Amino acid sequence: MPLVLTEEQAMLRDSARDFLAEQSPITALRHLRDSADADGFSRPLWARFAEMGFTGVLVPESHGGLGLGHVEAGVVMEQIGHQLCASPLLASGIVALTALKAGGNAAQQDAWLRRIGSGEVIATLAVDEAAKHRPLQISTTATPVAGGLLLDGAKTFVLDGHVADLLIVAARSAGQPGEAEGITLCLVPRTAAGVSVERTVMADAHNAARVRFDRVQVAADAVLGEVGRGALVLEAALNAGRCAAAAELLGLADEVFERTVNYLKERKQFGRLIGEFQALQHRAALLYCELEITRAAVVKAQQALDADAAKAGPAVAVAKARAGRTATLAVQEGVQMHGGMGMTDEFDIGLFMKRARVLQELFGDANFHQDQLALGRGY
Known part of the structure; x- marks a missing residue:
């Protein structure tokens, strides 16, 4: 299967990108943090998520959702990574929802899936x-x-x-x-x-x-x-979360890369744009290659989950491990290439670095997933 988005998936990506850029820019995260908001996310924005259908991407149509798959969920999560949007989508609309789909009986699914998909309930x-x-x-x-x-x-x-x-x-x-x-x-x-x-x-x-x-x-x-006998259901939910977190890491890394390249094109030193220095060009080129390889790994894992979740573990482990390492490289390069101001709180790159560190640990870091791959292959 081609490791690229279909036309419909690309339209969903563009819709999510425009919506989040307008409704939840990074300044919204700063406001939540600085105001010590009790919820830690915007409930009006969460209601808009439901209106856009994001909360019900994985909910079957029979329960009022969009009935889409993990590729589409990842498309939304990637755009969330671009804007550092704080929302319960990962926890509720992906991880908890997958657990209920994988292990819930008819009564449990009737009781919860529609309400989670509508944003009425957070799980x-x-x-x-x-x-x-x-x-x-x-x-x-x-x-x-x-x-x-x-x-x-x-x-x-x-x-x-x-x-x-x-x-x-x-x-x-x-x-x-x-x-x-x-x-x-x-x-x-x-x-x-x-x-x-x-x-x-x-x-x-x-x-x-x-x-x-x-x-x-x-x-x-x-x-x-x-x-x-809940281990298999637990693994299904965790793999969905790992794949979604990998997509968010990819979006985060992509945003940092774009901001850094733009800075290289604007900042002058010794009378020249710093983007003209070959050493920085090489580092940017390496990061671009890492991003593209990781993008392919993430899409492959999403497709594997949609095709047969029981066999998707290795692909998900590769995606989560690569996404964590790529995002770490992106934010480190971003901070260094922005110089001293890259370390200041007033500059957004530091926020991306913090989010990357948390997502790296979430549902297992790169070392955890590399170990799981080795154990699965008999090492």
Whole structure:
């Protein structure tokens, strides 16, 4: 399959680009940060996301969505990366939604998909428990009791957890941390008794939360999939998130590259445009090549998810690892080529660097995914 966008996908890209550039420029992120906004994102903008159909890209048409795939979701995420837009789309409209599509029964899908797709409900996945992404290292317990399960434990780095209406919690009902068997996914309202949420504003001014579960009652019909067999559904949701994060990293890196090249064409030193210096031309050319290779890897992963999500893991790992490294290179080169002002808060490049660092860690950094590829190939 060609690693390029179709005409319809290109139209969606252009629509998302124009909408976000007008409605959510980088100044909007600065306003959210500097005003210490309680939500950390604009609810009126989120409503406009729903009107544009962005929140329902992955929702089946039978549940009121657009019924599109991960290529289209990635197109929107890439444009979000260009503008550093703070929104729950990644957490709710991609990761949580994929978990419900992959593991939800008819009743659960009827209850949640349409509402998530319309932006009425925000959902998020709660999986990590330590500083690094290790999705099988789950010690939060889901103890069987009469009528359901009892949740005890804590999660960290829960995207948009402080504003989420629904938490999809990965807990352990059997086995030991590190084992895939025994993982159970539970649907838990954020306002349920025993749930406590602490907002944690990340370095990039985006949202996450620490969530604690103290003897939280989970009814039997609130289990997503089968008890003890949630690992495959969890992996499907995480791969969707990894692919979307890779797309956002690509958009972020592309924006930094464009800004840096424009600066090279404007800044003069020793009476010459600095873009005329061969050393800087070589560095810009290398970054351009890295961006194009990463773009192909990201589209390949998106297409693999749409074709057969169960077999897409390796392609997604390559895309996430490459996107993280490429974005890191882009922001480092951007800061250096802009000189001293590249380090100032008044200049936007620093905001891109912070977002790139957070996205690099989100759902596994390059080292994590390289390790997963090696293990999958028998090393």
